[in-house]
């Protein structure tokens with residue numbers, strides 16, 4: 001492994017899913033649903049396969065039907081208008097969108113500001129692109145019960161070498177949804193310092209209670225400098241299909257497409273046809289999905305609280321971050337390694353998502369995108385173990 005990647009071994013998700021398999025523990029580690037997405041969307045994929053649509057290389061930017069559906073979704077939901085031919089790119093999941101964006105937009109040595117804890121591929125992709133990551137730590141606000149961005153710290157992190165802000169809202173793993181005021185301040189900073197923004201909005205449909213997802217691209221001065229990333233994996237519960245997308249101004253999409261061409265060339269054809277249909281599902285699909293996940297959040301959060309964890313009830317995503325200190329524990333790594341034996345449950349130590357590991361040491365993430373009976377059993381086991 002070269003020096004750029006030396007610090008990145010096996011991803012924690014693979015490690016913890018393997019631990020779940022080998023111990024038979026309930027896997028609340030890696031974020032994937034244990035039920036598949038809508039039947040009609042699966043049928044659409046089967047039809048495409050059977051009819052020979054997408055079985056050979058589809059167009060590099062993605063099939064026109066999907067690009068049109070992505071543009072229509074952004075218009076309908078957010079009033080953002082994108083030209084499907086010039087301003088939309090289909091990628092192999094959000095993961096490739098992140099990689100291609102960073103590879104396309106960074107010069108070696110450029111600084112990238114990302115919130116810490118950050119989704120693990122950010123650090124690896126910044127490294128692959130030769131960039132330097134500059135973490136700004138989200139810290140728990142005990143009163144508000146959420147992890148919060150310190151805007152002064154963000155402003156102070158910008159230097160003459162800063163090229164890009166890498167934003168994620170709703171945020172994995174903390175479940176924080178940035179408020180309109182926070183996003184507005186980020187947008188002002190980006191305009192003032194002439195920064196590019198890559199914003200990972202894969203959990204855009206998983207927002208609960210009073211929280212609202214507002215795309216950064218909707219703020220003044222942002223549309224031309226923002227690469228917005230979405231994914232079918234999270235919204236439609238098909239994480240194995242690896243269909244994601246980018247919406248941005250033409251020059252940015254052209255740049256990201258240049259990198260994408262030499263990563264995967266194209267993304268899987270038949271799934272693109274199916275996702276184009278999924279994006280056109282009525283609003284009732286999204287609200288039912290959200291309501292279901294909210295009930296699951298409440299179920300697991302209550303179980304964790306009863307077991308003695310301090311719970312940061314998330315406003316978005318399908319993850320709940322907990323503090324294990326009330327259990328008399330301080331090291332999330334050791335805690336998660338021992339949890340399968342102790343409680344028959346697998347979770348993720350948030351410390352892996354930090355450069356300042358000590359900041360993340362006592363936090364542990366549980367995924368609640370699982371069947372109700374699985375969450376009930378997990379809650380029961382945790383209640384018995386602690």
Ligand code: PMP
Pocket residue numbers: 031092093094095096119168172200202231232233234239242243244
């Ligand atoms: N971004 C975030 C914040 C994620 O949690 C994930 C995990 N699914 C991804 C990107 C990757 O998405 P995909 O599976 O579409 O590659």
Ligand code: GLN
Pocket residue numbers: 011013014029030031032172
């Ligand atoms: N995004 C998922 C999570 O955060 C997992 C994706 C992956 O395994 N790379 O758990």
